[in-house]
Amino acid sequence: DADVTQTPRNRITKTGKRIMLECSQTKGHDRMYWYRQDPGLGLRLIYYSFDVKDINKGEISDGYSVSRQAQAKFSLSLESAIPNQTALYFCATSDFRGNQPQHFGDGTRLSIL
Amino acid sequence: GNSVTQMEGPVTLSEEAFLTINCTYTATGYPSLFWYVQYPGEGLQLLLKATKADDKGSNKGFEATYRKETTSFHLEKGSVQVSDSAVYFCALSDSTSGTYKYIFGTGTRLKVLA
Numbered sequence: 001d002a003d004v005t006q007t008p009r010n011r012i013t014k015t016g017k018r019i020m021l022e023c024s025q026t027k028g029h030d031r032m033y034w035y036r037q038d039p040g041l042g043l044r045l046i047y048y049s050f051d052v053k054d055i056n057k058g059e060i061s062d063g064y065s066v067s068r069q070a071q072a073k074f075s076l077s078l079e080s081a082i083p084n085q086t087a088l089y090f091c092a093t094s095d096f097r098g099n100q101p102q103h104f105g106d107g108t109r110l111s112i113l
Numbered sequence: 114g115n116s117v118t119q120m121e122g123p124v125t126l127s128e129e130a131f132l133t134i135n136c137t138y139t140a141t142g143y144p145s146l147f148w149y150v151q152y153p154g155e156g157l158q159l160l161l162k163a164t165k166a167d168d169k170g171s172n173k174g175f176e177a178t179y180r181k182e183t184t185s186f187h188l189e190k191g192s193v194q195v196s197d198s199a200v201y202f203c204a205l206s207d208s209t210s211g212t213y214k215y216i217f218g219t220g221t222r223l224k225v226l227a
Contacts, residue, residue: 004156033215040219041219042202042217042218042219042220043157043202043217045214045215048214058214090156090157092156092157094215099144099145099164099206099207100145100206101147101159101162101206102157102159102215103159104149104156104157104158105156106154106155106156107155107156
């Protein structure tokens with residue numbers, strides 16, 4: 001089984017709909033992250049959480065919200081989806097010790113029509 | 114602020130050719146440096162890392178040396194295979210700012226032809 005699991009893997013929806021992307025991990029890491037990937041732009045950080053009570057905005061948090069339900073679960077919501085939120089979304093985790101590598105899920109491909 | 118710049122792709126090589134993908138960085142502290150690889154339909158996987166100046170990270174025939182004097186971490190492989198076709202990301206993590214955030218380059222697509 002994957003250490004970092006994202007659901008769904010693919011989603012097509014319409015403008016204005018509320019969408020939730022879920023992430024769960026079995027690595028026991030405290031730190032979790034949500035990124036979006038767009039062609040030519042690399043990965044951009046949406047939100048990150050260092051523990052259940054600590055949630056922080058990343059560089060592109062507008063239009064998104066998150067919930068850290070438990071150490072192992074971190075969900076991303078689009079309250080009212082718009083077409084320019086069409087992208088590949090990744091969840092990642094890392095150890096609490098600084099400068100350790102991140103571990104990524106396989107991504108959710110989201111299309112908003 | 115911190116940043117990572119890597120060469121634009123795509124890079125197209127014949128099998129057994131030598132590979133270099135350039136990566137330079139700016140950082141205010143003492144970052145760790147990483148190369149990740151992304152195969153089609155998958156997430157990013159750690160390829161190699163280096164945590165201090167002059168460290169050499171290596172894995173699966175790939176190497177990169179942390180050069181503080183040139184602020185570079187170029188990825189090299191002596192003989193690429195078709196199976197190396199993927200997107201490669203250079204990244205840094207700087208803990209001295211206290212935030213432990215990660216900065217990624219824009220990715221370089223490598224295509225290896227048989």
